[in-house]
Amino acid sequence: MTGPVVVAYGAGVDSTALLIGLHQDGIKPDLILFADTGDEKPATYAYLPIIAAWLARVGFPPLTVVKNPRPKSGDQSLSDSCLRLGTLPALAYGKHQCSLVWKIAPQVAFLKTWPRAMEARAAGHPVTILIGYDNGPRDTARRYRAEGKAMPGCVNAFPLIAWGWDRAECKRQITRTGLPLPVKSACFHCPASKPEEIRALQATTPALYAKALLMERTARARGLRRIAGLGRRFSWESVTAQMSLLPVTGESEAA
Numbered sequence: 165m166t167g168p169v170v171v172a173y174g175a176g177v178d179s180t181a182l183l184i185g186l187h188q189d190g191i192k193p194d195l196i197l198f199a200d201t202g203d204e205k206p207a208t209y210a211y212l213p214i215i216a217a218w219l220a221r222v223g224f225p226p227l228t229v230v231k232n233p234r235p236k237s238g239d240q241s242l243s244d245s246c247l248r249l250g251t252l253p254a255l256a257y258g259k260h261q262c263s264l265v266w267k268i269a270p271q272v273a274f275l276k277t278w279p280r281a282m283e284a285r286a287a288g289h290p291v292t293i294l295i296g297y298d299n300g301p302r303d304t305a306r307r308y309r310a311e312g313k314a315m316p317g318c319v320n321a322f323p324l325i326a327w328g329w330d331r332a333e334c335k336r337q338i339t340r341t342g343l344p345l346p347v348k349s350a351c352f353h354c355p356a357s358k359p360e361e362i363r364a365l366q367a368t369t370p371a372l373y374a375k376a377l378l379m380e381r382t383a384r385a386r387g388l389r390r391i392a393g394l395g396r397r398f399s400w401e402s403v404t405a406q407m408s409l410l411p412v413t414g415e416s417e418a419a
């Protein structure tokens with residue numbers, strides 16, 4: 165690799181394992197980028213200082229946190245933008261603009277003016293972006309889609325797949341290093357959330373759950389028709405409403 169090496173860090177299991185594997189192989193990245201949508205889960209924000217301390221301990225560069233570079237409206241987060249526009253994250257409609265605008269664009273914008281990337285471009289060398297796709301079947305398929313979609317002036321590489329690390333191995337490596345396992349990294353309102361994750365959000369962070377429902381209600385009031393809600397074919401409200409019909413385990417009937 166002649167150009168600089170950049171880790172696209174997502175603060176989840178795979179990209180954390182990627183950092184650990186690089187350290188084991190003696191490869192020090194030049195930059196570690198984390199794109200913050202403003203809507204990461206509290207556990208993800210809590211993980212950032214933990215990984216930052218580990219990075220400092222092993223002599224890796226600190227995390228560089230980037231955010232949407234063109235919030236025309238002053239929106240501080242994807243959810244702010246959805247509430248203002250009366251819409252839902254694009255993934256709810258089967259599209260990917262939410263991650264393109266809030267995850268990829270801030271990294272592209274940063275790399276555009278990052279001196280090391282500018283020097284590499286001038287010398288005709290690409291920036292290598294290391295992506296934490298693991299060696300499981302789902303991520304292997306994503307890797308083929310991502311291969312031809314590198315950011316301008318960059319090439320994508322997938323070390324976990326090259327090392328043969330699947331998700332279980334990634335978890336093993338994180339634990340072996342003495343780091344806690346990060347939670348699944350995604351916006352708290354991500355339309356890809358499973359019903360059990362929606363219920364967990366309601367139980368652990370009711371304010372964020374309430375904000376997700378407000379996003380659905382706002383979109384509905386502004387004419388949401390094609391989809392039922394954040395779950396595309398179902399609304400998050402319906403998931404937790406069903407839940408409230410179930411008897412609460414251990415609760416006395418006489419209470």
Ligand code: SF4
Pocket residue numbers: 201242253254255262263266267349350351353354355356
């Ligand atoms: S985590 Fe989900 S909602 Fe957030 S940007 Fe990615 S796809 Fe969109």
